[in-house]
Amino acid sequence: MLMLARRVVAALSFAGLTAALFRLRGQGGVAQQQGGWRELTDVELIGR
């Protein structure tokens, strides 16, 4: 029983450490904060 508890605690700790590592050191960047849909003008459509 004690062995099972130790394994659970170890697994949770490992999961927590891994998540913290990704959270703090991850390179995911920031989602695009500007842009989106923009209407094309006549100049852009026939100006080329």
Place this chain on the structure above:
Amino acid sequence: MSNSSDADVISLRGEKVGYSVAVVGLGTTGGHIIKQLLATSVESRPARICLIDKRPERVSTAAAVIRAANSAALVQSGGLSSGQVAITVGQADDPADAFHSSHIAILATDCGSHAALAIDALRSGCHVVSMSDRPEEVDDLLVLDSLARHHERSLVVGAGMAPGLSCLLARFAGNQLDSVLAINVAKAGTAGPACARQHHRALKSSGRDWVGHRWEYRRGGSGRDLAWFPEPIGPRDCYRGALPSPILLQRQYPDAQRISARVSATRRDRFTSRLPMLRKPHQDGGPGAIRVEVRGRRDGAVETIVLAVAAFPSESAAAVSVEAAQSVLAGMAAHGAHGLASWPDPGAVLSELRRRGVAIFTFGDDRFRSEAG
């Protein structure tokens, strides 16, 4: 002709100029075609519109709209000035009669009748703009290429929202690239009841994707893809189906690695697609949208261009068909059967569509702004 045009002539100056157009099918989209023809600039307006539909009440309604516009034009011009000619209304029980006296025919009937009508029109010396969005019928229409060339006429295939506007957007985006690698078209919403029925059929039928330089048939309703359309449509799950855009786009971009099309559907749409339509379709299934994503190479780098339109499919499809007709009459289209992806100057047509209220959107970058400037 059941009703001679001469009895209906309302001419501001008594002269006959302009062209004659036959509109076959006066449902939701056909009604918008009439409005778009009336909204055309004075020098490009038709002198005569021949109305053809199986239901007499639809013909009467469309004729009333034209006569009201004529009356307004008479009032505005003060009787004899401005040189414009009011539009004459003709009606025909048999489309073949109308084709003999028309320069161009716009086919806005239910899918299934377009190929036979196109043959009649071409043999009568009439250009044709077909709005069919059924893949098998698009194939049948493209086969008429030699007939159209023989009669030195243009047959525009798939001049609606998708195909049609989707082809113009893809070609416009493709023109910005050195080579096109992949094109993905997504569509949401329907026009009138006939369009809704075709949408229902499309979801239960196999779709044709161009993958690795050959056609692959994929089950309708498979291949979920989340497509983000402009507001008010926003994000929609889209699925494969019997959609004709890849057929027309592949002819323009045979070297592309992948060309596919998807249509938006809810869980209920997919579940009931194998059954008959359980309720009567809406008179107008808008608002809707299309989104075209084109990936290709430019200056050695891979780039993606995303263009979209959010509008009522019935209105935008009507605007596309009328612009296509005017481009044909202006001599901008080659003889033979082809879709709008082969149009020589898609930007000019898109600009005209913009004037008709169809806003064209791009996602994110300033590519067009910097180059145009």
